[in-house]
Amino acid sequence: MSEFQTRVLELVSIVPRGKVTTYKELAWAAGRPRAYRAMANALAKNPCPIKIPCHRVVRSDGKIGGYKLGMRQKVKLLVAEGIEIKGGKVDLARYLFRY
DNA sequence: CCTGGGGCAGCCG
DNA sequence: ACGGCTGCCCCAG
Numbered sequence: 001m002s003e004f005q006t007r008v009l010e011l012v013s014i015v016p017r018g019k020v021t022t023y024k025e026l027a028w029a030a031g032r033p034r035a036y037r038a039m040a041n042a043l044a045k046n047p048c049p050i051k052i053p054c055h056r057v058v059r060s061d062g063k064i065g066g067y068k069l070g071m072r073q074k075v076k077l078l079v080a081e082g083i084e085i086k087g088g089k090v091d092l093a094r095y096l097f098r099y
Numbered sequence: 100c101c102t103g104g105g106g107c108a109g110c111c112g
Numbered sequence: 113a114c115g116g117c118t119g120c121c122c123c124a125g
Contacts, residue, residue: 002108002109004108005108005109022121023120023121023122024121024122032107032108034105034106034107034122035106035108036106036107036121036122037105037106037107037108037118037119037121037122038106038107038108038109038119039107039108039121040119040120040121041107041108041109041110041118041119041120042108042109042119043120044119044120045109045110045119054120055120058120059121059122060121060122060123061122064120065120065121066119066120066121067120071120074120
């Protein structure tokens with residue numbers, strides 16, 4: 001597992017319940033501003049399920065984005081944490097976690 | 100609203 | 113080691 005990957009996982013895991021982060025922000029925090037795509041790819045292959053809450057990562061326009069286990073599950077998890085989703089989007093102004 | 104092109108770590112042959 | 117392909121994307125047009 002690379003430095004990059006562990007860094008990303010680490011960052012995702014510190015996002016508190018009820019908050020979300022975006023792929024872009026995450027890439028920034030990981031020190032690779034433009035590697036968002038590669039980063040998303042890393043999230044997809046990881047043991048996301050129980051270990052890392054990668055469902056707290058949404059797209060920078062507020063849309064949910066993809067999820068290895070299906071975005072149905074992703075939405076459920078988010079809602080369960082008290083995040084309201086309207087029009088298939090989350091209100092970043094309210095739920096975005098700033099590093 | 101949709102579209103295309105950019106960008107980059109990982110994985111595989 | 114080397115090149116090509118692939119994605120839980122982003123943004124300008």
